Amino acid sequence: MPVVPFSPLASDQEAVTYEHGPDSLAQPGVRAGTVREFVIDDSRAYPGTIRRVWVHTAAGHDPSSPAAVTLFNDGWWYLDPAGDVRAGIVLDNLAAQRAIPPMIGIFVDPGEFPGSVMPKNRNNEYDPGDTRYVQFLLDEVLPRAIEGLTFGGGMGICGxxxxxxxAFTAAWHRPDAIARVIAFNPSFAQMPGGNPYPALLADGETRRIRTLLHAAHHDIGWNDREENWFAESLETAAALARSGHDLRLVVGDGGHSPNHGGVLLPDALRWLWR
Incomplete structure (x- = not known):
């Protein structure tokens, strides 16, 4: 039975920084994986945008051997080895431990409009509850990303x-393709028309989705009646639990920050791909 080390409860929930564990740090004897970068500047789903995509494979990866895929939204923020998440380092360490199946990591930046006053297309791509973004990932990103590699073993998504x-919306619409989700501090509250998932789940809609959902106690509007990002995450988690979904909810201190999610990523991937 695992024993959880003692950790004091933070008295100031705003000023909290979680310390990364060893799986988020480059380890002696673990070779860095290979990262290939390409650009999408001809998107059919989001015309006029340009974006970078990075494809990570661990050292020693056999391109002829079937591998699972994890997609990462906000690509470089998640891949950056000096950032809060450090997903490339995490994937290298977990691959060396054989803690996850052979994995292709695909890191997708949101689109930008070159030369525009409002260049980023991020919220237009991420916040709607429709199928456009997931179809973009499956139809326009995935075929280019796995070129020269062998895909097999399922697909997950993290953001x-x-x-x-x-990430959750992508799996909700296409659980046949993406059946595993990691959602850190999701902003369900700012989806156009509001968060649809608690009501959909309460009405009996279900999906075969495994979800690790993280919430920060002092997320945006955490004690407000409306636009409460913390409460929306909890209500979504409760609806998933009541409907029998494969769910793990992790609640931390602090505000709207990638720090805690980044610290959780190694164990989140272990749980997601167990």
Missing amino acids: GSSGGNA
């Missing part, structure tokens, strides 16, 4: 903030 609700 935070708007990227978190985009």
Whole structure:
């Protein structure tokens, strides 16, 4: 039976920073994986946008051997080895431990409009509850990303903030393709028309989705009656639990930050791909 080390409860919930564990740090004897970058500047789903995509494979990866895929929204924020999430380092360490199946990590930046006063297309891509973003991932990103590699073993998706609700929305619409979700601090509250998932789940809609959902106690509007990002995450988690979904909810201190989610990523991937 696992024993959880003692950790004091933070008295100031705003000023909290979680310390990364060893799986988020480059480890002696673990070779860095390979990262390939390409650009999408001809999107059919989001015309006029340009974006970068990175494809990570662990050291020693056999391109002829079937591998699972995890998609990461906000690509470089999640791949950056000096950032809060450090997903490339995490994937290298977990691959060396054989803690997850052979994995292709695909890191997708949101689109930008070159030369525009409002260049980023992030919220337009991530916040709507429709199928456009997931079809973009499946039809336009995935075929280019796995070129020269062998895909097999399922697909998951990870994101935070708007990227978190985009991850859940992608799996909700296409659980046949993406059946595993990690959502850190999702911004369900700012979806146009409001968060649809608690009501949909209460009305009996279900999906074969495994979801790790993270919420920060002092997320945006955490004690407000409306636009309460913390409460929306809890209500979505409760609806998933009541409807029998494979769910793990993790609640931390602090505000709307990628820090805690980044610290959780190694164990989130272990749980997601168990």
